[in-house]
Amino acid sequence: MNFKMIQFLGKEVPQLIFGSLTMAPLQRNMPAEEGGKIIAYALKKGLRWIDTAQMYGSYPHVRIGIEQSGINRDELVISTKSLCKTYKEMEEAINEAMDEMNITYIDLFLLHAVRSPEDFLDRSGALNALTEAKRLGKIGALGISTHSTICAGILSGDERLEWYHLMFNKKGTGLTDGTLDDQIKVIKEIKKRGARFYAMKPLGGGYLKGMAEEALKWVKDNPLVDAVALGMTSEEEVEMNIRVFTDQAVSEELSYRLSTIEKRLFVFNNLCIGCGECEKTCEQSAIFVKEGKALVSEENCILCGYCIPACPKFALRII
Numbered sequence: 493m494n495f496k497m498i499q500f501l502g503k504e505v506p507q508l509i510f511g512s513l514t515m516a517p518l519q520r521n522m523p524a525e526e527g528g529k530i531i532a533y534a535l536k537k538g539l540r541w542i543d544t545a546q547m548y549g550s551y552p553h554v555r556i557g558i559e560q561s562g563i564n565r566d567e568l569v570i571s572t573k574s575l576c577k578t579y580k581e582m583e584e585a586i587n588e589a590m591d592e593m594n595i596t597y598i599d600l601f602l603l604h605a606v607r608s609p610e611d612f613l614d615r616s617g618a619l620n621a622l623t624e625a626k627r628l629g630k631i632g633a634l635g636i637s638t639h640s641t642i643c644a645g646i647l648s649g650d651e652r653l654e655w656y657h658l659m660f661n662k663k664g665t666g667l668t669d670g671t672l673d674d675q676i677k678v679i680k681e682i683k684k685r686g687a688r689f690y691a692m693k694p695l696g697g698g699y700l701k702g703m704a705e706e707a708l709k710w711v712k713d714n715p716l717v718d719a720v721a722l723g724m725t726s727e728e729e730v731e732m733n734i735r736v737f738t739d740q741a742v743s744e745e746l747s748y749r750l751s752t753i754e755k756r757l758f759v760f761n762n763l764c765i766g767c768g769e770c771e772k773t774c775e776q777s778a779i780f781v782k783e784g785k786a787l788v789s790e791e792n793c794i795l796c797g798y799c800i801p802a803c804p805k806f807a808l809r810i811i
């Protein structure tokens with residue numbers, strides 16, 4: 493069996509996207525050489541879309557992966573994102589992405605983690621810079637990523653936005669508001685006007701790893717989904733994901749081994765300012781501030797990830 497292929501501005505690429513967050517400094521913190529080797533392995537196995545972001549710190553990993561794969565850059569789709577707000581900051585972010593990945597254009601550039609329509613308006617300078625970069629041929633398409641169903645719904649009709657990168661998994665895990673049904677309604681609106689959608693966190697940030705094969709199939713086979721970004725940090729994970737996305741059987745042993753890799757919510761103490769925003773967000777009473785720093789009760793934490801976007805300092809990660 494082969495991958496389901498999708499069209500991206502004249503390129504035909506598999507639906508499975510190599511997500512580079514999990515190997516990056518924010519999560520596993522793999523050296524760029526090591527991460528790049530895994531990206532190169534995935535590209536040699538047929539993947540053609542790599543997803544990254546300015547804040548991930550994975551541009552060096554992506555550059556090495558492309559170089560080591562020997563695949564022509566024009567066969568690849570590279571997507572990235574930035575949290576920046578102003579025109580100038582976004583101009584710099586575009587140049588930084590091209591410089592650090594050693595590429596001359598970016599296929600897709602998103603406003604990263606838009607929290608609300610107000611936040612979107614506040615970032616109109618950055619959006620204007622993306623529009624201009626598209627006119628100049630520096631980027632191919634633009635869009636937003638958001639964890640908020642309400643925000644995605646309000647922005648679903650904005651004709652400037654061509655791609656939406658939204659939370660999508662069978663349990664609705666990680667949505668900061670709304671339900672999975674609400675999210676599906678929003679995605680239908682987006683698709684109705686011809687814009688496109690790629691899924692983030694198909695395994696709910698790790699929480700659905702115990703049912704990984706079933707959860708991945710649920711996302712990949714959903715007709716609303718154009719593509720799926722999935723973090724990978726080993727050749728084994730690449731193998732398993734390719735098998736699932738090409739409808740091949742996954743051995744019980746491989747599935748078990750990957751499902752038992754421990755994950756937990758980690759607090760970067762050097763970033764935490766003890767503001768308590770995470771505590772206010774958590775419905776499980778699993779995180780609280782003590783002596784100026786957030787502490788996680790692993791017993792109560794269900795790895796839903798709701799507290800992560802609430803943190804103004806990006807001090808929380810599921811690792």
Ligand code: SF4
Binds near residue numbers: 764769781808
């Ligand atoms: S929201 Fe972030 S910065 Fe604030 S206490 Fe929690 S972890 Fe620390």
Ligand code: SF4
Binds near residue numbers: 775776795797799
């Ligand atoms: S502490 Fe755990 S349970 Fe609470 S919001 Fe964060 S990830 Fe979810």
